[in-house]
Structures are given as C-alpha cells and as structure tokens.
Amino acid sequence: MNLTIDKRFVRQYLIGPLFALVTVLFTYLLFDTSLVYTVTKTSVFPALERRGFDVLMRVRGTRESAKDVVLIKVDDYTDKQLGWPIRRDHYGAVMALLSNSGAKAVALDMLLPKKTSGEDSTENALMVEYLGTTQNTYQVIGPFIPSLTEKEKVSRRDVDSTAHYIIGRFGIPAPRTHHFFRSPFINDYPFSELAAVSAGVGHALLIPDSLDGVIRTVPLFIEYAGKMYPSLGLALAMHTLGISPDQVRFQSDEDGTVVTAGPLTMRTGKWGEIYINYIGAGDMLPAVSFYDVLQAARDRNEKFFAQFKNKVCIIGPTIRSVGDYYATPMDESAPGYTTHANVYDMIVTQNFISRAPGWLHYSLLLLVTFAIGFMSHAKRVRTGVFILFGVMVLYVLFAYTAFAAGNIWFPVVQTLFSMIVCFISTVAYRAATEGRQRKLITEIFGRYVDSAVVNILINNPKLVKLGGAD
Numbered sequence: 007m008n009l010t011i012d013k014r015f016v017r018q019y020l021i022g023p024l025f026a027l028v029t030v031l032f033t034y035l036l037f038d039t040s041l042v043y044t045v046t047k048t049s050v051f052p053a054l055e056r057r058g059f060d061v062l063m064r065v066r067g068t069r070e071s072a073k074d075v076v077l078i079k080v081d082d083y084t085d086k087q088l089g090w091p092i093r094r095d096h097y098g099a100v101m102a103l104l105s106n107s108g109a110k111a112v113a114l115d116m117l118l119p120k121k122t123s124g125e126d127s128t129e130n131a132l133m134v135e136y137l138g139t140t141q142n143t144y145q146v147i148g149p150f151i152p153s154l155t156e157k158e159k160v161s162r163r164d165v166d167s168t169a170h171y172i173i174g175r176f177g178i179p180a181p182r183t184h185h186f187f188r189s190p191f192i193n194d195y196p197f198s199e200l201a202a203v204s205a206g207v208g209h210a211l212l213i214p215d216s217l218d219g220v221i222r223t224v225p226l227f228i229e230y231a232g233k234m235y236p237s238l239g240l241a242l243a244m245h246t247l248g249i250s251p252d253q254v255r256f257q258s259d260e261d262g263t264v265v266t267a268g269p270l271t272m273r274t275g276k277w278g279e280i281y282i283n284y285i286g287a288g289d290m291l292p293a294v295s296f297y298d299v300l301q302a303a304r305d306r307n308e309k310f311f312a313q314f315k316n317k318v319c320i321i322g323p324t325i326r327s328v329g330d331y332y333a334t335p336m337d338e339s340a341p342g343y344t345t346h347a348n349v350y351d352m353i354v355t356q357n358f359i360s361r362a363p364g365w366l367h368y369s370l371l372l373l374v375t376f377a378i379g380f381m382s383h384a385k386r387v388r389t390g391v392f393i394l395f396g397v398m399v400l401y402v403l404f405a406y407t408a409f410a411a412g413n414i415w416f417p418v419v420q421t422l423f424s425m426i427v428c429f430i431s432t433v434a435y436r437a438a439t440e441g442r443q444r445k446l447i448t449e450i451f452g453r454y455v456d457s458a459v460v461n462i463l464i465n466n467p468k469l470v471k472l473g474g475a476d
Contacts, residue, residue: 022432026379029428030372037420051420053217058419060220060335066410068286072354075347076314077293078104078321080116084297085325092296094118094126098133100299100321105140108315110246113147113238115210115322115330115343117194126197134199147241149210150196152189152228166191170231172198176207177233181256185263186278188229208241212332212342213279221332223279224349226265226272239349242318243270247354272358281359283352283413288340291347296321320347362408362416370416374401375424382432394429398422 035041036051043049078100080092088096101112150173169192196204209228212221227234234254236244243249249268257264262274274280285291292313302310322343323330330342352358374397382390405416 021435022379022382023376024379025432025435026372026375026428029379029424029431030368030375032427033371033420033424034368037417037423049217051423055417055419056215056217056220056222058417059222059415062406062409062415062418063284063335065406068290069283069357070355071285071351074110074317074354075291075351076317076319077291077343077347078296078299078319079293079324079341080296080321081324083295087297090325092116094129095132095136096296096300097321098136099303100296102136102140103299103303103311104314104319105137107311109317109319111147111205111242111318113149113208113242113318113320113346115149115238115320115346117151118197130197130199134203137200137203147204147206147208147238147245149194149238150207150235151193152187152191152209152211152230152235169195172196172201173207173235174231174233176201176204176251177230177235178227178251178254180229180232180234181258184227184229184234184256184258184278185274185276186227186229186234187225192230205245206236206241208236208238210238210342210346212345214332219333221282221334221345223275223281224345225278226274226280227278237349238346240353242320242346242350243353244268246318270353270356272353273360281361281415282334282345282348283357283359284334284336284348285351287336288334288344291344318347318350320350322346357413359409359413359415362414367416370401371421371424374421375428378425379428379432382429382436387433387436390429390433394425398425401425 037055038052042051084092097114097116097118101114104112150169173192173195195201196207201207209225211225211228213223213225214221215223224237224239226240227236229235234256244251244267247268247270249270254265254267257266262276263278265272265274272280294313298310320343322341324341331339332342332345334340334345377397378390378394381393385393401421402418405418405421408414408416
C-alpha cells in the first residue's frame with residue numbers, strides 16, 4: 007500500500023520538477039558553455055541570446071541623453087569638394103573653428119593621411135598653427151589605434167618607444183592584475199605636435215562580436231607599455247566631467263574590473279568590456295558636414311556656429327569606401343564615430359547596462375521552469391499550453407521592464423527556450439506513459455466489461471484496485 011502511494015506521489019508531484027531540473031541543466035550547457043561549439047564549431051545558442059539583447063534595445067527605442075553631442079561627418083560631399091585624403095591643415099582649421107565656437111571638446115576619430123615627409127611636415131605645422139589660435143587649445147582629444155593580441159603573449163618590453171614618448175603622458179599606471187587587453191604596438195597615433203596641444207588621447211578600437219559582427223561592447227581601457235588608455239568615449243567624458251587620470255582606480259575580481267573615476271563607477275566584464283547603451287538609431291545624433299563648417303567660416307555664418315556652443319564635437323568619416331561602418335543593435339550599418347558618441351553619452355549620463363547577477367538569473371530560470379514542469383504534468387495539456395503562454399508573456403514583460411527602466415539585462419532567449427523544452431518533454435512523457443496505461447486497462451478489462459466502463463477506468467485509473475470502489 008505504501009509503495010503504491012509513493013509511486014503515485016512521484017508521478018504526480020516529482021516527475022514535472024525532475025524534467026524541469028534536467029531541462030535547466032541542458033539549457034545551461036547549450037547557452038553558457040562551449041559544448042555546442044566544441045561539437046559543431048558553431049555558437050548558435052549564445053548568438054541567439056545576443057540577438058535577444060538587440061531586440062530588447064530596439065523595442066525600448068530611444069533613451070534620455072545629454073543632448074550635447076554634434077557629429078562632424080567627413081562625407082561624400084566633403085570628399086567631392088576637398089578631395090581624398092583630406093589635408094591635415096583642413097582638420098586643424100575645422101577643429102579650431104569648433105573650439106572657438108565654444109565647443110567643450112573636439113575629438114578626431116580619423117586616421118590622418120600619410121604623405122611624403124615634406125607634405126606631412128607642412129600640413130602638420132599648419133594644423134598646429136590653426137589649433138594655436140583657439141581660445142583653449144587643450145580641448146582636442148586625439149585618437150590612437152592599438153593592435154591587440156592575447157594578453158599573456160605580450161611583454162611590457164614590446165613597445166614602440168616613439169609612440170610611448172608621444173602619448174605616454176596621458177596614460178594611467180596599470181595595476182598589477184586586470185582584465186583589459188594589452189597592446190603590443192600602436193598602429194596609429196597623433197604626431198607629437200598635435201599630442202602636445204591635446205587634452206588627452208583615447209583608443210578608437212571597436213571590436214565586433216565574434217559571433218555575428220555586431221558592436222555591443224567596447225574595451226573601456228587598453229594597456230600599452232604598462233599604462234592604461236581609455237576608450238575615446240571615456241576620454242571625452244573624463245575631460246568634460248573634469249576627471250583627472252590620477253582619480254582613476256581599478257579593482258579586479260573573477261568577474262571583471264570595477265573602475266572608479268571621480269563620480270563614476272563602471273563595471274566591466276571578464277575581457278575589460280562594457281556594454282554600450284545606445285541612445286537610439288545612428289540618425290538620432292545631430293550631424294553636419296565637415297565641408298559645411300569650412301564654408302560657414304567663409305560666409306561668416308555666426309548662426310551656424312552657434313550650434314556648437316557647449317557641445318562635444320566628434321569628427322569621423324561616413325564615406326563608404328573608407329570602411330568605418332559597423333553593425334550595432336540599433337542599426338544594420340552605422341559609422342564608427344556614432345558608437346564613440348554613444349559611449350561618451352552613456353558615461354556622462356551614467357546609463358550603464360548591467361547583466362543580471364548569475365544567482366538571480368538562474369533562480370528565476372529554475373522557478374519558471376519548475377512551474378512549467380509541474381503544471382504541464384499535473385494539468386490537462388490545453389490548460390498547460392495556456393499556462394506556458396502566460397508565464398512566457400509575464401517573463402518577457404519582466405525582462406523588458408528591467409531593461410527599459412533599470413538598464414538590467416535578464417537573458418530572455420535562454421529562459422523561453424528552457425520553458426518550451428520543459429513543456430514539450432513533460433507532455434511527451436505524459437503521452438507515452440498514459441498511452442501504455444490506456445492500453446493495459448483496455449487489454450485487462452475490455453473482454454469482461456462494457457466499453458463505457460473501460461473509458462471510466464481509463465479516465466480514472468485510481469479506481470483500478472482490488473476490491474473495486476468503496
């Protein structure tokens with residue numbers, strides 16, 4: 007008698023949760039380990055989760071911003087008027103005009119053209135001469151492009167002494183341990199005279215996601231020759247917020263690095279990356295043509311230059327042939343300088359995205375999957391479908407609210423996948439076991455009692471016991 011009760015208890019109350027537990031473990035292996043990649047050389051499940059992140063951001067739409075960024079686009083119109091490559095003295099003239107119009111900072115997200123030494127020398131001298139006419143020559147933020155490799159393969163001795171001499175004064179002493187990439191050499195950096203009149207430098211490195219090529223994160227810092235250099239967006243934010251390099255602190259743990267800089271606290275991932283909270287689509291940011299700035303100066307158009315007062319100006323290319331285009335969660339293809347602008351705005355407004363803590367995510371994953379497992383085994387299939395749909399909708403609404411209102415990312419695809427797999431496997435198990443039970447009852451009683459009685463026994467198997475019903 008006790009054995010029968012125990013079996014009934016197991017069938018009624020433990021089968022569903024058992025399927026749920028197995029499903030959660032299965033889901034963890036698919037989404038959070040390299041098992042699938044090891045077997046198939048693809049990472050389809052993590053890629054799907056990243057797409058879920060993109061959907062959350064697109065559905066959320068635009069967010070509040072500082073509204074103090076103006077993009078200066080080196081576009082096809084500029085190319086047609088000035089030719090390519092743009093001369094360095096043109097860059098100097100535009101940066102000086104923006105600065106004298108009251109811009110808080112001017113950043114150059116461009117690789118300056120390499121020409122013959124004589125031309126370079128003349129254009130460099132003119133560029134710096136223009137910058138010397140500004141009201142505050144130290145508003146220019148120059149970029150540099152580091153090369154990356156595995157951190158443990160880079161020695162601090164593998165440095166370009168010239169690059170280190172030019173940009174070294176902007177660097178922050180690197181902590182002994184950290185999670186940031188280490189660069190063995192610098193592909194491009196400001197020439198010495200430009201660096202001398204710059205407020206700082208920032209790396210312009212954007213690393214597309216290896217799974218699908220989308221820019222979702224940016225390395226917050228890069229180490230070079232024992233010093234840390236911020237991303238271009240962070241360098242701009244530090245300049246406009248008045249944060250000096252000696253205010254930056256690093257605290258690393260197994261999950262990443264916590265960076266504190268003045269009023270800012272930023273948490274990076276295990277590779278020193280930080281998620282980018284995009285303002286919206288690329289066309290959300292105001293932009294003017296590089297050539298129009300020069301033309302407005304010739305026309306003495308003061309109204310045109312009024313738009314740059316107290317703004318952060320970022321100069322970057324939009325010419326397709328230059329190739330500085332990337333996919334983002336908000337755009338299939340956007341110029342790279344828009345990403346640096348979004349990083350800057352995210353930092354100054356402190357709209358940082360954080361992934362939900364692992365313990366909280368997996369607690370919710372277990373909770374909703376256990377609920378589906380129990381209900382899909384204990385209730386009729388039709389009722390189970392409604393419950394499944396209802397729980398899925400509630401979780402999606404919860405994840406969206408957490409993302410849109412609190413900038414907290416709860417994985418959506420993994421959780422929905424777990425619920426669906428648990429429901430299907432539990433219902434399939436029920437169908438198989440109930441089918442065997444139906445067949446057994448029919449074989450035993452079909453020859454001796456009316457078919458109506460057999461149907462009653464099939465629908466109420468508890469009546470099948472010695473002595474009949476009381």
